[in-house]
Amino acid sequence: MTQPAPARDPRTTIPAGSEAGLADSGRRVFAIEAQALAAVAARIDGDFTAACKRILAASGRVVCTGMGKSGHIARKIAATLASTGTPAFYVHPGEAGHGDLGMITDADVVLALSYSGESDEVLMLLPVLKRQGNTVIAMTGRPQSTLARESDVHLDVSVPAEACPLDLAPTSSTTASLAMGDALAVALLEARGFTADDFARSHPAGALGRRLLLHITDIMHAGDDVPRVGADASVSQALVEMSHKRLGMTAVVDDDGRLIGLYTDGDLRRTLDDRGVDLRSTRIAEVMTRAPKTIGADALAVEAAQLMETHKISGLLVVDTERRVVGALNIHDLLRARVV
Structure with missing residues (x-):
């Protein structure tokens, strides 16, 4: 019985699964995601500045939220913000609808991530957050989505293509969202005059804390x-x-x-x-x-x-x-x- 031919990636002539094919796939991911980051970087504009100003003016914390892969990225962004001088934490949108909304005060800014901008669990929170008076900063890949339209500030992280050859698994889009979160954290860090000593105080158990705090x-x-x-x-x-x-x-x-x-x-x-x-x-x-x-x-x-x-x-x-x-x-x- 004739064996089926090895699967081939439609964008390469190198057989999938071969050593050369695996390396080629890896390099292609980097190339696609680098293009995605360049496209998003070109959109750092007044909306980005407005988001930073809203966070700097807030007396509360930044509450990051998102479902699925966006939730993982939101959790990382919260951790980066918190360690660089902007108090932040992550709230799961599904749990928020069952009591965890009580963790969010009216002084907080909410950073909501959803590439589609239509995640039901995130959209469900909007009426409550609006009624409470929270500033909502959305990070989506669709400027015309519900979340983008209903937010106070929208950060566009749309990418030309996912690195996944099926254009299904979030790859370039999650990388772009993570980079946008890093951009926010660094811009806020510089605006606050956050120093290496400040960083060390929030990392006392790490090597950097020992190097910068020990006299x-x-x-x-x-x-x-x-x-x-x-x-x-x-x-x-x-x-x-x-x-x-x-x-x-x-x-x-x-x-x-x-x-x-x-x-x-x-x-x-x-x-x-x-x-x-x-x-x-x-x-x-x-x-x-x-x-x-x-x-x-x-x-x-x-x-x-x-x-x-x-x-x-x-x-x-x-x-x-x-x-x-x-x-x-x-x-x-x-x-x-x-x-x-």
Whole structure:
């Protein structure tokens, strides 16, 4: 019995399912969706500006809603808005009709997504939202749809074609909606003067939060835990201090506690290479590193990491404005804090 020929994509001569065919399909999706994004970007105009102004003027939050794939995109947009300075959350339109509408106050702006603009679950909410006085911003692919006409502001995310060869599965359209949501979030972020520090405060558990919020004072050794000896101490006494404090170094200070030098494990190796040095009689001031790298207590921990990496060192002394030693830290402290 003759086997049927392999299925072929009508837009390519490469057999579907072959290695070349799979790669070609993937590249075609990128090309189609890139064209879709370019088309939507060209429509960023007064309606987009009006949507941003409505959100900026609102005293409440942005409530994102949508069904199916549009709902997934709405949920992502809400998360992006919330993490970039615009309080937002997602409400499922089906659940909203059964009590969750109580989550939406009259101070909120509603961002409703429906590519067709005719999703029954979303349209059902409009009368209640209108009566409550909510601003409704619609994101659809059909400017003449019911949702587009009934909204206060409409954002047109229509695309020339879906990447799906059957022109059925939402692909280009969901990408365009997601990009429009990103555009809103970034425009609002810039308008609010939202900073990297602000972003870190809403991401305290992430790597960025640790990098931007953790200061030297949060991780340094202070008080009696800081290794230090006077300039008249012997190398042997400095080694005892280093051993007790276990930071691989000791500060060398004057009578007022001001830094005059640093002695490290590396300095010890160099001292031992000089066979003429007596560890008990040699003063630490004779073999210490003068003018070592230091950092301020108010600096970010990530600055200490950068300083150590740049100068190939494993520890830093923390000094105040008068060069008094107030703390110390090494690379292991940064590792424990997951800064590096």
